Amino acid sequence: xxxxxxxxxxNGQSVGTGDIPVAGxxxxxxxxxxxxxxxxxxxxxxxxxxxxxxxxxxAVLAADETGRLYVSSTEVPDEYPSITPDCPQAHLFxxxxxxxxxxxxxGHPWLKPVRFHRSSVPGRDAFGRSEGRPILPSVMDFFQVExxxxxxxxxxxxxxxxxxxxHFRFQCHGEEVLHLEISLGYQHRGIERALIGGPGxxxxxxxxxxxxDTAVGHATAYGQMLxxxxxxxAAPRAQSLRGIALELERxxxxxxxxxxxxxxxxxxxxxSFCGRIRGDFLNMTASLCGNxxxxxxxxxxxxxxxxxxxxxxxLSEKLARAxxxxxxxVKLLWSTPSVLARFEETGVLTADQCxxxxxxxxxxxxxxxxxxIRFNFPSGIYRFSQMPVSTWPSGDVFARAYVRWLExxxxxxxxxxxxxxCPPGPVRVEVKAPAADRFCVxxxxxxxxxxxxxxITDSGGRFSRYKIVDPSFLNWTGLALAMRNQPVSDxxxxxxxxxxxxxxxxx
Amino acid sequence: xxxxxARLQQKHRTISxxxxxxxxxxxxxxxxxxxxxxxxxxxxxxxxxxxxxALAKTxxxxxxxxxxxxxxxxxxxxxxxxxxxxxRDYRQAVRSRNDLVVGGPEIRRAAALEKKLKILLGRSLKxxxxxxxxxxxxxxxxxxxxxxxxxxxxxxxQFEASPRHADGLLVTGPVTENMRSALEKTYAAVPDPKIVIxxxxxxxxxxxxxxxxxxxxxxxxxxxxxxxxxxxPPHPLTILDGLLxxxxxxxx
Numbered sequence: 001x002x003x004x005x006x007x008x009x010x011n012g013q014s015v016g017t018g019d020i021p022v023a024g025x026x027x028x029x030x031x032x033x034x035x036x037x038x039x040x041x042x043x044x045x046x047x048x049x050x051x052x053x054x055x056x057x058x059a060v061l062a063a064d065e066t067g068r069l070y071v072s073s074t075e076v077p078d079e080y081p082s083i084t085p086d087c088p089q090a091h092l093f094x095x096x097x098x099x100x101x102x103x104x105x106x107g108h109p110w111l112k113p114v115r116f117h118r119s120s121v122p123g124r125d126a127f128g129r130s131e132g133r134p135i136l137p138s139v140m141d142f143f144q145v146e147x148x149x150x151x152x153x154x155x156x157x158x159x160x161x162x163x164x165x166x167h168f169r170f171q172c173h174g175e176e177v178l179h180l181e182i183s184l185g186y187q188h189r190g191i192e193r194a195l196i197g198g199p200g201x202x203x204x205x206x207x208x209x210x211x212x213d214t215a216v217g218h219a220t221a222y223g224q225m226l227x228x229x230x231x232x233x234a235a236p237r238a239q240s241l242r243g244i245a246l247e248l249e250r251x252x253x254x255x256x257x258x259x260x261x262x263x264x265x266x267x268x269x270x271x272s273f274c275g276r277i278r279g280d281f282l283n284m285t286a287s288l289c290g291n292x293x294x295x296x297x298x299x300x301x302x303x304x305x306x307x308x309x310x311x312x313x314x315l316s317e318k319l320a321r322a323x324x325x326x327x328x329x330v331k332l333l334w335s336t337p338s339v340l341a342r343f344e345e346t347g348v349l350t351a352d353q354c355x356x357x358x359x360x361x362x363x364x365x366x367x368x369x370x371x372x373i374r375f376n377f378p379s380g381i382y383r384f385s386q387m388p389v390s391t392w393p394s395g396d397v398f399a400r401a402y403v404r405w406l407e408x409x410x411x412x413x414x415x416x417x418x419x420x421x422c423p424p425g426p427v428r429v430e431v432k433a434p435a436a437d438r439f440c441v442x443x444x445x446x447x448x449x450x451x452x453x454x455x456i457t458d459s460g461g462r463f464s465r466y467k468i469v470d471p472s473f474l475n476w477t478g479l480a481l482a483m484r485n486q487p488v489s490d491x492x493x494x495x496x497x498x499x500x501x502x503x504x505x506x507x
Numbered sequence: 508x509x510x511x512x513a514r515l516q517q518k519h520r521t522i523s524x525x526x527x528x529x530x531x532x533x534x535x536x537x538x539x540x541x542x543x544x545x546x547x548x549x550x551x552x553x554x555x556x557x558x559x560x561a562l563a564k565t566x567x568x569x570x571x572x573x574x575x576x577x578x579x580x581x582x583x584x585x586x587x588x589x590x591x592x593x594x595r596d597y598r599q600a601v602r603s604r605n606d607l608v609v610g611g612p613e614i615r616r617a618a619a620l621e622k623k624l625k626i627l628l629g630r631s632l633k634x635x636x637x638x639x640x641x642x643x644x645x646x647x648x649x650x651x652x653x654x655x656x657x658x659x660x661x662x663x664x665q666f667e668a669s670p671r672h673a674d675g676l677l678v679t680g681p682v683t684e685n686m687r688s689a690l691e692k693t694y695a696a697v698p699d700p701k702i703v704i705x706x707x708x709x710x711x712x713x714x715x716x717x718x719x720x721x722x723x724x725x726x727x728x729x730x731x732x733x734x735x736x737x738x739x740p741p742h743p744l745t746i747l748d749g750l751l752x753x754x755x756x757x758x759x
Contacts, residue, residue: 116685117721137685157689160668162636162650164643165686186685187640190721202558205577205715212644212740256647269510273517275654282651283532290534293644295739296579304584305534328513335509503642 005031006061006072011377012224013069014440017456020058020073028057028074029083035061035070036087041371042358043069043443043452045083045093046467047101049120053077055101060441060454064376069441078124082108089358092473098126112140115185115506120193138167138183145171145178153488157186164502172488180483180491182476187506195466199226199300199434208295211470211504216242216249216285217446218468219298221453224379225442226300229434229457234380238302240422243381245288245297247411250447251322252281254404254411257499258330261401264493265342273329280322284315302428312419319419323412330405343398347482347494350395359478361449361471362407363498365391366399373445382445387414397497436461446471448501470504521658525757529597529744536578536593538614543569545588553582553591559708559717562591573599573614573737574607574711574725600736600749604727607711607737617734619755624700628674629754631663634704635673635697639690640722641680644740645707649677651743664750670694675702675733681709681716682723694730702733702753706746711735 005023009015023031036042040061050056054075061070074080082105083090094105096114102124105111111127116137119125129135137157144152151172157165165186171179191206207222208215220242227234234242259274282292289296289305297303307315333339351367353359364371372389374382390406392399434457442453449471458464479498483491522529531537546569553569554562561575562582569590571582582591598616601607606615619625638646652659653666667673670693682690694703705726708714713724726732736749751757 136688157686158635158637158670158693162638162646162653162666164638164641164646165689186683186689187638187642187680188683188685188721189640189681189716190719194716194719201556202715205558205579209642209715212642213647215644269513272655273513275651276517276520276656279651279654279656286532287534290532290536290580291578291739292532292648292742293740295577295644325517328516332509332513501643503640 003070006070008068008070009441010067011069011373011441011443012228012379014228014435014438015071017437017439020071020439022056023072023074025074025076025080028059028072029081031072032059032061032083032090033086036089039355040070041360042087042089042093043441043450044454044467044469045090045097046454047097047103048456048465049101050075055103057097058454060452062377062443064371067377069377071439071441076103078102079104079106081106084108088356091357092477102126113185115188117185117188117190137185140183142169142181143171143179147173149173150178166502168491170488175487175489177483177486177488177491180480182480184476184502184505187503189507191507192466192468195463198463198466210468210507211472211501212293213253214249214446214448214451214470214501214504216245216294216297217444217451219294220246220380221442221444221451223298223300224444225440225453225455226431226434228440228442229438229455230432231435232301232429232431235302235426235429236423237425238427239381240418241288241303241307241427242298243385244415244418245285245294245303246444247415248281248285249294250411251408252278252285253447254408255281255326257404257496258333258401260496260499261343261397261493262333262339264496265339267333267336267339270329270332273325277322277326277329280318280325284318284322287311287315299428301431302426304428306427307422312422316416316419319412319415326408330408333401340398342493343401344394344396346397346490347486347497348394348396349478349482353481354478357477358474360474361445362400362403363475363478364449365389366403367395368393373443373450377443379443381418385414385417397493400497434461448472448499449475468507470501472500472504475500476505520655522656524744524747525751531595531597531742531744535595535597535742536580538594538596538599539571539576539609540592540594541569541571541610542590543567545590547588550587552585552587556581556585559715568610570608570610572608572712574604574735575708575714575717576737577708577715577739597742597745598748599738599741599745600734600752602734604711604735607735617749617752619758620702620733620753624702625755627700628702629756632675632750632754633665633667633673634675634677635667635670635693637676637678637690637693639678639680639686639710639726640683640716641707641709645679645710648740648743649679649706649746652747657743657747659747659750662751662754662756664754670696671698673697675704677704677706678710678726679706681713682726682729684721687723687729690729703730704734704736704750704753705732706736707741708737708739711737714739
């Protein structure tokens, strides 16, 4: 792979915007296509306006094996030849670029809106919609299968349970789903636009609200970003506490997911127990910062609140107890044939599909791929304290459930270790203002998967662009594929086995 | 058999609330306690720290709009004089938006529905949840009410799959532009008489997203609201307390 038109950085490292090569469009395309073919993951592909009528297109490619990130760029007018036909990983990123800036990727096989909002370029729209007409969510051409016996099932935006909104369009033949198309955007709040000009008084709060169940994950990525841009690393004790908070977030969500999966197959014991134990983990997070979802844990430079020795002891005890409880609750699943019969061979994804589409996190690890930011691109406490990557090869609902179970065990062990060995010192250091004209990539392994924040500062040290990629942005396509040739009644089960964020996707 | 043994191991977990006192986390932040007597002259530290502009100082009197408050405690941290503190009172739900603007530790807690509605819904309240741009935290802490710790079903309150089977809506999120129509349609599909509960800072005022172009500033801009529950997210006990007050099951 020719790394020529790129600059290599590590997770959490920043580089001068002027140091990022601006390749010609063809060279840029070739670079991205070849990197993906060589097994790199496309962590982000986005545009920033550069001169009137011109845009800088940036690509960040992640090499799991070496822990390096390669950043390249090119300049385009309002169109360019699509990368997706040769690099499917780019598919949703290019649609997003088209929607945000009205830049048309010619030859894109699936050019449709992502979040259903107007572009930031007045009067211009990549989908040919006129400015006068309102943009209605999910109003677009859905992929349709023709045939007398085909029926189309539409679900959402408002779904049956207490859940965020999204639209699912199934093409079914009898019970079998031939194709599922997912259309989101209902939760679009305009966060990326709101972050421009920051950091300001609301910035951290926007970040914590990107996906409410991943407040610690996103806030950690942001904290890392600010620390990198100001050249001040976070306090070591805080890194340990951040790790504890991040793993508690993982524990709460994985426990909830396993309970929900059990509920979906009608196995009520585990469903009830996990529903409660999840609350125990949330309360442990609340014991760190007063908020069950970890809002207010992370501060630039460290964390807001410390844990006394007594606090640490109490938390260890609660954690050990919860660990036992969750073990009893979850092991029931693996020893109940009726549960396994529903989980196994349902919603299968292959490792190839994961690699081709660039899926990340739990669904990818559930296809046997050893991809985990804590392992491949460690930052913060994970540079010093490693945990094994949890994988399972079968790619089905069972695998996605079992990976969560493995991660639960490993996270508990990790937190107990951190509580014992937390380094002394302050929990926060003073962070200076971000440096001017810098480009920084900050990755965190959120509980769903890879969180990628890219921040670009202008000549005043303010964000001229803040690009957020929640792992859900990558993984919704995985759910759509996993549903192919599955009975439509298995949709809730498959959906829960992914448990993706609607608002993390919609921003 | 294993399941039975597991049930024994897991024990009975439903809390005795509202009969018993609820247990809240040590660092829990409830109703704020404002005391401007301690303020230094001309100090605006808390006002400037607040991410949503929830604090105001008029004629020397401090007030906090709980509907905008994220309970992030930046004001408490910034205050050199202890004039802004967060207490432990979780009972924060109110019937009218203005009741959320508090000056001291007192708040006009939600009164029950008027007599006719209370008779209809007080012992059997079916709610349809609508997430209109919520970040999933309010949704999660509402969902948790249906789990065994809170077991909202024992009060006759249930979440329904269809608005046509519901007595009202529980709405979260600031109401994004893309959800406005869905919210209106869902509301229209609820048969009369119906109620609406705005749960969380976003639903009450737009929360952290207030004044952004892609969102409304809360549910009231679109449909009328009968109960406002502040918080980001509100603790499940705050939501439960609010619902029970509305149903007339808790007074005072």
